[in-house]
Amino acid sequence: MLSLLTAALCLQPAWPQALPTLGHGESISLGAERQLGDRIARELYRDPDYLEDPVLDEYIQRLWAPLVKAAAARGELSPELQERFAWRILLGRDRTVNAFALPGGYLGVHLGLIAVVTSDDELASVLAHEISHVTQRHIARSMDDQSKMTPWVIGSMILGVLAASKSAQGAQALIVGGQAAAMQSQLSYSRDMEREADRVGYGVLSDAGYDPRGFVTMFAKLQQAAGVNDNGAFPYLRSHPLTSERIADMQARQQLSGNLSGNSSTVTQDLTQSMLAARARVMSNGNVDALKAWTQDSKINSPQATPTQQVGALYAATLAHLQLRDSASAERSLQSLERRVQDSGSEPAIRVVRLLKAEMAARQERFGAVLSLLLPSPPGTALARPELIAVAQALARLPPQPMRNEVIGTLRELVQQIPQDAQAWNTLASLLAAQGMTLPALRAEGEAQMARMDWTGAVDRFRAAQDWARNNRLAAGEHIEASIVDTRLRQAQTLVREMQTQR
Incomplete structure (x- = not known):
């Protein structure tokens, strides 16, 4: 990603010595x-x-x-x-x-x-x-x-x-x-x-x-x-x-x-945070040498490393093995990680390992295993977003199953609540397409482009949906979907014109 300097926006170096009044002094709307x-x-x-x-x-x-x-x-x-x-x-x-x-x-x-x-x-x-x-x-x-x-x-x-x-x-x-x-x-x-x-x-x-x-x-x-x-x-x-x-x-x-100690040792690092930091480390540097280095981290078995550090190192090693497509080593590393986290009894940490296990299954195209790992027990329990995305992606790659409609409904609820969730829109589009629901799938693809502010891409997808609606017999309820597509296409076209004018 571009180097996003947090403060790279101040266009004037001088500033009054006294603190400004909060919330005042700006003329830009x-x-x-x-x-x-x-x-x-x-x-x-x-x-x-x-x-x-x-x-x-x-x-x-x-x-x-x-x-x-x-x-x-x-x-x-x-x-x-x-x-x-x-x-x-x-x-x-x-x-x-x-x-x-x-x-x-x-x-x-x-x-x-x-x-x-x-x-x-x-x-x-x-x-x-x-x-x-x-x-x-x-x-x-x-x-x-x-x-x-x-x-x-x-x-x-x-x-x-x-x-x-x-x-x-x-x-x-x-x-x-x-x-x-x-x-x-x-x-x-x-x-x-x-x-x-x-x-x-x-x-x-x-x-x-x-x-x-x-x-x-x-x-x-x-x-x-x-x-x-x-x-x-x-x-x-x-x-x-x-x-x-x-x-x-x-x-x-x-x-x-009353917080008298600023020593970093007083701030506790839990297993979940350690694994998420490890995930960020591996995903931020995907070259082969770096990935191999994560698989050989000395903290994995070092007696000087804390249990939290060892868990983080094992998570990084497992993910790195996955990136290197070394399934056998990834499995061994994951088993060791799973044992240590299970022994801790930390439910949030156990969940993070379960998500990693499902990620491994998906990369190995064992999509049924993804469902077995992530579907809630008892059935009907709401899925958190990471589980929902993973389950939906697995269902899109499996033969038709009765629960597809339920997951489609849950994804639709999610994007209604958070319409800027482009990944959820794309996942919904894949699942709708797998279900043979072409018009709503094309519309979902357009909404994903809208969420990423790619107005031109959104126009393309909405036009494809509009063309499909004109050339095919619509099923019950799809007339409403076609009407929404027409409205969203006009909105996307307006945004494209505004963007071109601003240039």
Whole structure:
């Protein structure tokens, strides 16, 4: 994924020495900021390193939801801002320790960040900091003084800077004009903005029920990484410069709140978090040498390694064996992992291993085994999203089964609740097609493109659905589906025209 610098959006380096009044001072409307974010996000969705992984998506959303709720309860996140902004989190298959906040409430996380954290609290502290940049409208305030620049120029400039760590040539192709190029070095939040995001984020993190020591232990990790910052491995530090003052401020807040210890050893790493961090490590670096290294991690059997570290290493080894298509080694590693996790008695950790076991079965095209592993007991129990996606994908590859209609209904409920869930739409499309329901399958493909803001791709799919409806006899209920397709096609065509006008 593009190197998504969390703070690569501040277009003005100067900032008043006093903290600004929260929520005031910006002239850019919420609608204009959202439109700019949409333009940038469209490009990010097209990047080959953009990742849709149900297991990691669920993990991030589990951490994110309490933060949004706490920010709203504290009055930091206004109802209008909550309604008008996207509040979408994107995952990037990138090894850099990084996160991002874009105009319009788009946030995201690089797998490299998930890979280095050792507690939910640490990762939540980064998300709390980022949500505070958005709720305090730091992006809009920064853009305010650049009002002479068109939104398209600003968007292109941001994309150019985001591309810089991936390809200098690509960055030059995206940066528009000498003015934008000259301002690249200024794209960072001011110190006052950083202090404000720390202060607000600390309160949000605490109110959401996380251990605020996660802020200090995360700062310690980033500060330790500062030594390798110049080689581009840790761009987060370039855009979020850590100062002794900021670290001391977080430590002082801990003392005031009664959390006197900032030692990272006091923050517990559980088995589930360790395995999810391992998943991020393996998925962020898929070259053969790296995968082989994960299979030979010394922590697997090291007496110096903690049980949690051993479980994480075994998970990484199993997934790496899978990526290398070494099924026999993956099976052996998985058996060892399963024994250790079962002995722990941790239900969340046992579930993560079960999902990995189902993933292995799917890669080996043992789709019946996927159903045996993931279908709920007793029947009728609701499936969580990772299980639902895996079960639906397996059903699409199996001969017709009675439960297909039930899973189709559940997926339809999911996309009604979360229409921006592109992966759920695509999974639904595959299952509908396997069931011989061509028109709704084509419509679902179009909705998946809409969710990823690929308006042109959506027009193509909706037109295909429209053509099919005209040339085939519609079944009962499909007239309504055809009417929805006509409406969605017009909406997609309007978005294409608007996009072309903006260029």
